[in-house]
Amino acid sequence: MGLNVIMMGPPGAGKGTQAARFARERGLPTISTGDILREGIKEGRPLALAAKAKMDRGELVDDEDVVAIVRERLARPDAAPGFVLDGFPRTVAQARALDRIVEQRGNGPLIVVDIVVPEQELVRRLAGRRICSKCGTNAEPFASDSPGACARCGGELVQRADDDQRVVLERLKVDQRTTRPLVEYYRDRPTFRVVNGAQAPERVAHELDTVIDDAASVGGAVA
Ligand code: AMP
Numbered sequence: 001m002g003l004n005v006i007m008m009g010p011p012g013a014g015k016g017t018q019a020a021r022f023a024r025e026r027g028l029p030t031i032s033t034g035d036i037l038r039e040g041i042k043e044g045r046p047l048a049l050a051a052k053a054k055m056d057r058g059e060l061v062d063d064e065d066v067v068a069i070v071r072e073r074l075a076r077p078d079a080a081p082g083f084v085l086d087g088f089p090r091t092v093a094q095a096r097a098l099d100r101i102v103e104q105r106g107n108g109p110l111i112v113v114d115i116v117v118p119e120q121e122l123v124r125r126l127a128g129r130r131i132c133s134k135c136g137t138n139a140e141p142f143a144s145d146s147p148g149a150c151a152r153c154g155g156e157l158v159q160r161a162d163d164d165q166r167v168v169l170e171r172l173k174v175d176q177r178t179t180r181p182l183v184e185y186y187r188d189r190p191t192f193r194v195v196n197g198a199q200a201p202e203r204v205a206h207e208l209d210t211v212i213d214d215a216a217s218v219g220g221a222v223a
Contacts, residue, residue: 001108002082003028003216006089006098008182009115010175011168012122012129013197016138018115018208019086029078032086033066036073038136058162058170060090060178067097074101082108090179095186111215112186113208115197119172126168130157191215 003026007019016032023030037055040048047069051061070088073079089095102110117125130139134155148157162171186192193211197204 002080002105003212004082004102004105004108004110005084005212006110006112007084007086007115008112008179008186009197010117010119010122010179011171012126013115013117014125014201014204015115015197016086017201018204019084021205022208022212023084026082026084028082028084029073029076030084030086031070031073031079031088033061033069033088033090034086035136036069037061037066056161056167058167058174060174063091063093063097066090067094070094070098071101074105080107089182092181092185095182109191110189111191111212112189112193113211113215114183114186114192114194115204115208116194117197121198122172123165123168126163126171127165129160129163131160132156133158190218 005019005022005028007015007022009015016034019030019032022028034055037048037051041052041055047065051065054061066088070085074083085098089098098110131137132139132150132153132155135150135153137150137152139150139157149155150157161167193215195204195207195211199207
């Protein structure tokens with residue numbers, strides 16, 4: 001049985017960082033639709049370029065486009081033992097499409113983790129977030145001696161276009177309106193779990209490991 005995980009939570013909840021860590025430790029690919037779209041823009045791919053205006057305004061990209069991206073990505077061999085999805089699904093239509101894909105794969109249920117953080121804390125975190133203009137890595141605020149440079153490659157740290165205060169509020173609003181109904185969609189499943197994201201990253205990580213392993217045993221993903 002595979003370990004098929006969805007990391008949910010509003011922008012700024014730390015789900016990208018946690019998804020990447022969890023996936024690395026379990027040898028699974030992290031699949032972030034936001035990252036795939038941003039890479040696509042850099043590489044000049046038509047679908048991503050068409051999505052750019054919506055992304056810059058903090059709006060959601062069309063369901064068919066992101067579902068196509070995820071379907072193609074999940075079909076690659078490295079996703080056979082499972083995956084960690086970050087930033088997908090964002091709407092109930094996407095969740096339904098994902099259920100069909102997972103059913104066709106037939107290697108275990110979806111484990112859904114919702115990382116919860118109060119809105120005030122989210123705005124504070126997002127306004128201060130920086131990414132590297134060269135390698136795209138999220139900057140760890142205190143990880144570098146020189147605050148303007150990426151700890152990994154030395155590239156210049158910049159604000160993401162959609163982390164601007166006005167756009168941040170729009171993204172949180174979009175999240176409330178479209179993504180929160182997803183919680184309702186998943187809430188009654190035996191493999192749905194909630195994690196408190198308003199604590200130190202190591203504690204969030206520990207809580208995540210615990211609830212995912214528990215959900216996997218309930219869902220039959222662990223022998
Ligand atoms: P993220 O990096 O996950 O915050 O995504 C950045 C932007 O990419 C979002 O604000 C959307 O415009 C777009 N995006 C990423 N994932 C999705 C998705 N599953 N559905 C629709 N739009 C998405």
